[in-house]
Amino acid sequence: MQPYAHVGALLRDWRVSRHLSQMDLALDAGVSTRHLSFVETGKSQPSPALLARLSDALEIPLREQNALLIAAGFAPKYSRINLMDDEIAPVRQAIECILRQQEPYPAFVIDRYWDILMANDAAGRLFAHLRSGGAKHGNILHQVFDPTDMRPFLLNWEDVASDLLQHLQSDIAGSPHDARAKALLAEIMSYPDVPKEWQRRKPGATPLPLLTTHFDDNGSPLAFFSTISTFGTPRDITLAEIRIECLFPVDDTTAQKCHALAH
Structure with a gap:
């Protein structure tokens, strides 16, 4: 297992569920196809900025964006408040x-x-x-x-x-x-x-x-x-x-x- 395989697998699942090729997603997110491939296979760790761009391109809900950040070893970005707060x-x-x-x-x-x-x-x-x-x-x-x-x-x-x-x-x-x-x-x-x-x-x-x-x-x-x-x-x-x-x-x-x- 590559060190960042988990977040890479999650991103690949999202891409497949959106019916996008690696080239399609790379173009939408402004990243090279080679780098995206390395991220998906776990050979490269995505930065929070890259995860944000990929999440926007894949239209990933905020809840699941937090899961991606945690899988990549970062703190979650989005809070979850109570309506009574x-x-x-x-x-x-x-x-x-x-x-x-x-x-x-x-x-x-x-x-x-x-x-x-x-x-x-x-x-x-x-x-x-x-x-x-x-x-x-x-x-x-x-x-x-x-x-x-x-x-x-x-x-x-x-x-x-x-x-x-x-x-x-x-x-x-x-x-x-x-x-x-x-x-x-x-x-x-x-x-x-x-x-x-x-x-x-x-x-x-x-x-x-x-x-x-x-x-x-x-x-x-x-x-x-x-x-x-x-x-x-x-x-x-x-x-x-x-x-x-x-x-x-x-x-x-x-x-x-x-x-x-x-x-």
């Missing part, structure tokens, strides 16, 4: 403002693994109204796929479930070394009556540009479409990975129901 109080206040402004319609803050980090009161009211006790899980994917959670209340379950699964599979394809995302996929696929063909990502398949979710409200349908907001140029792993999902009513019946629940 005082140092990002202004950011948290901005998120809370978005959640409040979304009332009386639901809104969630979710992380890379679809865990709900924050939610407005409207989200709790809606789920408590549809299912006694509210949602069972604190994870959107588990809520949708678990037949003892919100799944029975989704009138278009197959559309919603398959679309969310495509999002997860796209995340895994973009970060092939993310073991937690792969474990989440295995957990979701273990639920009953999930089509086995959903296990494999369809080449070229992309999530729908706009997904409408239809809930069963005691025989009366409620319909919402979603918008997702992200931070533009974050330099922190947590902020880079969180998404703010806001649900908007599709029709007057749904809007009136949300207002009635609020009062």
Whole structure:
């Protein structure tokens, strides 16, 4: 084994997953093909600056960029803060403002693994109204796929479930070394009556540009479409990975129901 074989193997895996040749990547990163080959085989140690250029060319997420730096023997560059930390109080206040402004319609803050980090009161009211006790899980994917959670209340379950699964599979394809995302996929696929063909990502398949979710409200349908907001140029792993999902009513019946629940 060459001394820097581990980071070289990681870079090679990323390059292959992006369907790039060594020459393509070398041109994109402004490095010679010979030097890139030496880095991938472990004969040469990449500098932090070179890792940054290669990461940009390969569009590697911040979390995995830290892993590359550690594998090369350097300290991680990007922090991972908690949303409750005082140092990002202004950011948290901005998120809370978005959640409040979304009332009386639901809104969630979710992380890379679809865990709900924050939610407005409207989200709790809606789920408590549809299912006694509210949602069972604190994870959107588990809520949708678990037949003892919100799944029975989704009138278009197959559309919603398959679309969310495509999002997860796209995340895994973009970060092939993310073991937690792969474990989440295995957990979701273990639920009953999930089509086995959903296990494999369809080449070229992309999530729908706009997904409408239809809930069963005691025989009366409620319909919402979603918008997702992200931070533009974050330099922190947590902020880079969180998404703010806001649900908007599709029709007057749904809007009136949300207002009635609020009062």
